[in-house]
Each structure stands twice: as structure tokens, then as C-alpha cells.
Amino acid sequence: MAIQYIGVMPVDLEIKDQTFKEYIKDISNGGVFIETQIPLSKGQEIRLNFQLPNGSKPLEVIGEIVRSNSQGVGVKFKRHSE
Secondary structure, eight states: OOOEEEEEEEEEEEETTEEEEEEEEEEESSEEEEEOOSOOOTTOEEEEEEOOTTOOOOEEEEEEEEEEETTEEEEEEEEEOO
């Protein structure tokens, strides 16, 4: 299934046993860009929990931060729930 979404979607992100509520700005099959002011670094593993706007059940995804700047982080998907 191809995923492409540009907008604002709530996401719970977990990193190092801390959970934060942030927003996904865009998403595709390969990853997401999350708007955040949390200082995160390239290479960190992150767990994401979110629901797609089509009303499907919530997704849990493990990803790796591949880009970090003042607007947020780019996360590449590694594993996801079925």
C-alpha cells in the first residue's frame, strides 16, 4: 500500500524511555518528518505511534533519525506493526 500524506498528524514519539506528543508534517512509505523542538540527533532510534487519517488502526513504527534541523527531524522507517 502506498502512503503519501502532507498535513499535520499527531504522533507519540518515544526515545530513551521518554514519550513526547508531537506532529508529523509529512509521511511516505519510507519515513516521516516530525515537527519538534526536542534536541534529537542523527542516528538515534525512535518509536512512533500514530493513526493514519483514513481511520485505520494505530501504527507502531521503529525508525532512525536521518536528518535533524531547527524545524524537526526526518525519520526513516525500520520496522512497523502489522
